[in-house]
Amino acid sequence: QVQLVESGGGLVQPGGSMRLSCVASGNIFIINVMGWYRQAPGKQRELVATITNGGAKAYADFVKGRFTISRDNGENTVALQMNSLKPEDTAVYYCNLHFPRAGSGSWGQGTQVTVSS
Numbered sequence: 001q002v003q004l005v006e007s008g009g010g011l012v013q014p015g016g017s018m019r020l021s022c023v024a025s026g027n028i029f030i031i032n033v034m035g036w037y038r039q040a041p042g043k044q045r046e047l048v049a050t051i052t053n054g055g056a057k058a059y060a061d062f063v064k065g066r067f068t069i070s071r072d073n074g075e076n077t078v079a080l081q082m083n084s085l086k087p088e089d090t091a092v093y094y095c096n097l098h099f100p101r102a103g104s105g106s107w108g109q110g111t112q113v114t115v116s117s
Helices: none
Strands: 002-007 010-012 018-026 033-039 046-052 057-059 067-072 077-082 091-099 104-107 111-115
Touching: 002 091, 002 104, 018 033, 018 091, 018 111, 033 067, 033 077, 046 067, 046 077, 057 067
Parallel strands: 010 111
Antiparallel strands: 002 018, 018 077, 033 046, 033 091, 046 057, 067 077, 091 104, 091 111
8 A cells, every 4th residue: 555645835926836746655666657636626537647667758748848757766755846826726736656568556635736827
């Protein structure tokens, strides 16, 4: 079983920056993908960015050039640096850990990010 605990989040003004972090614990397979998803009120959860254990990254088009995902395999952590934030980035952000070979994964509890003046 895997547990994910997120930190960061809160209120930030448009154009500002924020960093989210997530630490994973438990039975973690070496081959995995860590990522961030978000869900705004009334909308479906959507992918923001992912990073494999090998360091391959993927981003949603709406965050390219603004957000950067990174991870520390030794510490089982993943971070999301968010710059040039917009009001439409307001959402609950969820950390995800996926094991592609097993077809399983876990979610964090979510952290609220609000971009508003």
